[in-house]
Amino acid sequence: MIKSILTLYFKKKTDSSPLVVFRFFFGLLMCISLVRFYLKGWIKQLYIDPQFHFSYFGFEWVKPLGDYTYLLFLFCFICSLFVCIGYKYKFSIVLFFLSFTYIELMDKTTYLNHYYFISILSFLLIFLPANASFSIDNLLSRKKYKMVPNWTIDSIKLLISIVYIYAAIAKLNSDWLFNAMPLKIWLTANYDLPILGELFQKNWIHFFMSWAGMIYDFTIPFLLFFSKTRIFAFLLVIAFHLLTKILFPIGMFPYIMIFSALIFFSSKFHDKVILFFKKIFKVNFTVLKEIKEIKNYDFKYPIFFISIISVFFIFQLLIPFRYLLYPGELFWTEQGYRFSWRVMLVEKNAETTFTIVNPRNKKSITVINSQYLTPVQEKQMSFQPDMILEYAHYLGNQYMWFGDGEKVEVYADSFVALNGRLSQRLVDNSVDLFSQSESFKNKKWILNFKDEIKGF
Amino acid sequence: MNKKYYLLIVFAFILSCEKDDDHDHDHDSEVFGCMDETATNYNSLATEDDGSCVYGDIEGCTDETASNYNEYATIDDGSCVYEDSFDKSLMLTNWVDNIIIPAHNEFNSKLSELNSAISSFVSSPNSSSFQNASDAWLLAYKYWQHIEMFDFGTAEVINYKNKMNVYPTDIDLINSNISNGGYDLNNNNNFDARGFPAMDYMLHGLAENSEEIINQFNSNQSFGNYLIAIVDNMIYNTNLVLDYWSVNRENFISNDGNTATSSINKIANDFIYFFEKGLRANKIGIPAGRYSSDPLPEKVEAYYKQDVSKELALEALFASKNFFVGNHFNQTITSGFSFKDYLEDLDNSILVELIMAQFNDAESQVNQLNNNFVNQILENNNQMLYAFDYLQLLVVSFKVDMLQSLGISVDYIDADGD
Numbered sequence: 062m063i064k065s066i067l068t069l070y071f072k073k074k075t076d077s078s079p080l081v082v083f084r085f086f087f088g089l090l091m092c093i094s095l096v097r098f099y100l101k102g103w104i105k106q107l108y109i110d111p112q113f114h115f116s117y118f119g120f121e122w123v124k125p126l127g128d129y130t131y132l133l134f135l136f137c138f139i140c141s142l143f144v145c146i147g148y149k150y151k152f153s154i155v156l157f158f159l160s161f162t163y164i165e166l167m168d169k170t171t172y173l174n175h176y177y178f179i180s181i182l183s184f185l186l187i188f189l190p191a192n193a194s195f196s197i198d199n200l201l202s203r204k205k206y207k208m209v210p211n212w213t214i215d216s217i218k219l220l221i222s223i224v225y226i227y228a229a230i231a232k233l234n235s236d237w238l239f240n241a242m243p244l245k246i247w248l249t250a251n252y253d254l255p256i257l258g259e260l261f262q263k264n265w266i267h268f269f270m271s272w273a274g275m276i277y278d279f280t281i282p283f284l285l286f287f288s289k290t291r292i293f294a295f296l297l298v299i300a301f302h303l304l305t306k307i308l309f310p311i312g313m314f315p316y317i318m319i320f321s322a323l324i325f326f327s328s329k330f331h332d333k334v335i336l337f338f339k340k341i342f343k344v345n346f347t348v349l350k351e352i353k354e355i356k357n358y359d360f361k362y363p364i365f366f367i368s369i370i371s372v373f374f375i376f377q378l379l380i381p382f383r384y385l386l387y388p389g390e391l392f393w394t395e396q397g398y399r400f401s402w403r404v405m406l407v408e409k410n411a412e413t414t415f416t417i418v419n420p421r422n423k424k425s426i427t428v429i430n431s432q433y434l435t436p437v438q439e440k441q442m443s444f445q446p447d448m449i450l451e452y453a454h455y456l457g458n459q460y461m462w463f464g465d466g467e468k469v470e471v472y473a474d475s476f477v478a479l480n481g482r483l484s485q486r487l488v489d490n491s492v493d494l495f496s497q498s499e500s501f502k503n504k505k506w507i508l509n510f511k512d513e514i515k516g517f
Numbered sequence: 518m519n520k521k522y523y524l525l526i527v528f529a530f531i532l533s534c535e536k537d538d539d540h541d542h543d544h545d546s547e548v549f550g551c552m553d554e555t556a557t558n559y560n561s562l563a564t565e566d567d568g569s570c571v572y573g574d575i576e577g578c579t580d581e582t583a584s585n586y587n588e589y590a591t592i593d594d595g596s597c598v599y600e601d602s603f604d605k606s607l608m609l610t611n612w613v614d615n616i617i618i619p620a621h622n623e624f625n626s627k628l629s630e631l632n633s634a635i636s637s638f639v640s641s642p643n644s645s646s647f648q649n650a651s652d653a654w655l656l657a658y659k660y661w662q663h664i665e666m667f668d669f670g671t672a673e674v675i676n677y678k679n680k681m682n683v684y685p686t687d688i689d690l691i692n693s694n695i696s697n698g699g700y701d702l703n704n705n706n707n708f709d710a711r712g713f714p715a716m717d718y719m720l721h722g723l724a725e726n727s728e729e730i731i732n733q734f735n736s737n738q739s740f741g742n743y744l745i746a747i748v749d750n751m752i753y754n755t756n757l758v759l760d761y762w763s764v765n766r767e768n769f770i771s772n773d774g775n776t777a778t779s780s781i782n783k784i785a786n787d788f789i790y791f792f793e794k795g796l797r798a799n800k801i802g803i804p805a806g807r808y809s810s811d812p813l814p815e816k817v818e819a820y821y822k823q824d825v826s827k828e829l830a831l832e833a834l835f836a837s838k839n840f841f842v843g844n845h846f847n848q849t850i851t852s853g854f855s856f857k858d859y860l861e862d863l864d865n866s867i868l869v870e871l872i873m874a875q876f877n878d879a880e881s882q883v884n885q886l887n888n889n890f891v892n893q894i895l896e897n898n899n900q901m902l903y904a905f906d907y908l909q910l911l912v913v914s915f916k917v918d919m920l921q922s923l924g925i926s927v928d929y930i931d932a933d934g935d
Contacts, residue, residue: 481921
């Protein structure tokens with residue numbers, strides 16, 4: 062019974078237009094993002110200027126390439142351009158995924174949930190026939206496909222829904238719902254906005270926005286799914302993401318989410334989009350007539366592809382809950398915090414100072430962090446234990462000379478303020494971090510959070 | 518919870534009873550005041566004349582709605598103060614009108630006094646003119662501690678604090694300047710051969726004792742010239758900064774947003790930078806060897822004068838506390854809005870109390886140190902390090918807690934969030 066339903070589902074075909082329009086906008090937005098990144102001077106500032114880079118555990122070999130980092134970005138840009146126009150799509154989306162993910166792995170400091178989203182979305186796109194039509198590949202191969210398996214489009218919808226719903230689940234905590242934190246801090250700080258600034262000082266607005274944000278995240282996938290509520294939902298998506306754009310330095314993310322939401326629209330809508338672009342580009346229709354339209358796109362090894370994607374989604378569903386394997390408050394220890402759609406949940410400010418001790422004569426020296434880290438790195442390192450540990454090791458090696466031939470000891474004193482609470486010590490300042498090593502195990506030298514946040 | 522409230526209510530009863538007793542007592546006692554009906558401040562309720570009678574016009578605040586309303590005042594002198602609810606532009610007004618500009622003006626007048634003391638000393642170097650110059654130097658140096666934190670506008674552009682107070686001073690450079698001549702002290706090559714520290718060396722470090730120093734000035738005119746060049750350069754730069762504030766007062770107040778360049782954010786960052794770097798690190802941490810393998814007593818502020826390093830550090834701490842509280846320049850009673858009130862307005866009185874307690878602790882720690890930090894470092898450097906640790910607690914409160922509460926980012930970082 063279930064098997065037959067599944068077989069039926071995976072055989073179901075649908076118009077390819079939503080998928081190919083999605084590919085087009087995805088490539089386009091990636092192009093804009095990368096150019097913006099370059100124009101802001103961030104390639105130099107984030108990947109070339111720093112003398113030290115924070116690595117992901119197991120990916121220590123991924124490092125910026127010096128001045129060649131510009132070429133890496135250029136390469137990634139070309140890949141996204143090719144994805145956009147659908148030129149050698151299979152090839153370019155694989156290379157896009159690899160180059161973009163490489164960029165993200167170069168320095169942990171710049172981790173953002175939406176970069177992670179782009180990485181895994183591009184991974185998913187590798188397995189989807191997003192060049193079935195409306196692509197240069199059609200001109201080259203002289204064939205295009207009207208229909209694609211329905212599950213290909215559904216898989217993108219599923220990924221977007223996971224992002225929203227997991228973000229909603231993460232908001233089910235006492236700080237967000239009952240203290241309106243950290244929105245209270247952020248909204249109040251926006252006092253200089255015209256009209257809204259005054260409103261944002263009001264207590265009820267802080268609570269209203271917190272609850273509305275949570276309900277929005279929970280319901281938006283469903284509202285987008287049903288055709289009756291879709292237009293309304295899309296207007297909500299636009300309003301919500303533009304508001305976040307006004308309030309927070311959130312970069313391209315709002316636009317990416319707005320355009321991603323279009324995947325929920327019908328094929329008729331997407332046909333119109335395609336027609337619109339064909340008019341703009343004044344495509345010569347006689348050329349197009351020579352392209353053979355094939356009705357159905359069929360995977361050569363459907364079982365193989367479906368299995369890969371299923372495993373991918375099982376991982377996506379499980380990874381955000383890996384924090385349950387660690388003791389302590391997640392918002393405090395951040396063990397299992399990344400890759401889990403915990404978006405804008407904490408406001409953290411921290412000051413972490415390191416002391417190098419010569420074990421023989423007990424002489425000590427305090428490190429001036431700005432000599433080794435950029436302001437962005439110092440800010441991020443100061444409240445994330447894994448980065449504190451990695452930096453402590455870097456310092457230990459830098460201060461080798463101080464130990465008179467013996468391995469120096471490195472101690473961190475870290476004060477972190479979380480969501481408006483008074484700052485407290487994050488790590489045990491009597492533990493020599495140079496003798497601690499990174500692993501997926503619980504970091505015992507993280508001090509307990511002296512408060513409780515209930516919920517997920 | 519109920520136990521606590523219960524106690525509180527009982528306590529309140531006891532208090533109210535006591536109050537009643539006081540009231541009764543008051544009723545019986547006499548009222549002091551002016552009893553002359555012809556006086557401007559005649560008090561009809563007074564039962565005993567206290568000699569406070571004033572005749573003619575009394576200046577003061579005549580607006581009943583003001584918090585400093587003076588019922589006897591007949592002429593309004595514009596001194597009315599209104600206990601408004603917290604307002605950012607009132608905070609900026611308080612900063613610029615009651616703290617920044619008065620501090621700069623006072624500093625400028627101390628600098629003028631220093632200038633004339635230096636002139637007299639150079640024109641006739643003797644022990645009394647020397648003493649005057651040295652005293653004027655110290656006084657101006659103390660006032661400087663109140664304005665170093667305002668690294669804002671022109672001060673930031675010309676790097677005012679580097680023109681005035683880079684220590685340790687480079688005595689080799691000073692001596693080569695003196696013997697070669699042709700120096701331009703405003704040139705940043707001379708960043709550590711000018712300002713207060715260079716003057717400290719010229720007045721207190723040229724020779725073993727003041728007699729010999731006076732002899733040096735008597736025997737060689739180029740020493741005097743260099744001293745005058747130092748003070749001239751300080752006056753030149755101070756005038757640039759004064760001009761900035763006299764022109765930009767309104768801009769400063771109206772720039773009340775929350776951006777990287779708005780007044781509140783800039784001042785908050787400047788204030789913390791001064792506290793962290795100018796006070797905690799430069800005055801205590803670096804000489805105590807916090808950032809080096811061994812203590813570096815030669816890096817103490819006013820190294821050649823020897824016995825005033827604590828005085829200067831306390832002055833800087835006093836200036837920081839006053840600014841945090843919003844006290845008018847060099848006053849401990851009259852105050853307006855500042856970070857303290859801002860935090861209280863944001864319901865963070867806990868942090869205010871913590872910071873005030875930390876200020877007191879830091880003050881008493883620094884107070885226990887030897888007047889001359891060089892001696893303190895050589896005798897018991899641990900005391901210096903303790904003082905450093907107490908100042909560090911304030912750095913954490915400012916940088917981590919206060920900035921989070923105010924929603925201000927540390928030295929604006931340009932990057933995306935999510």
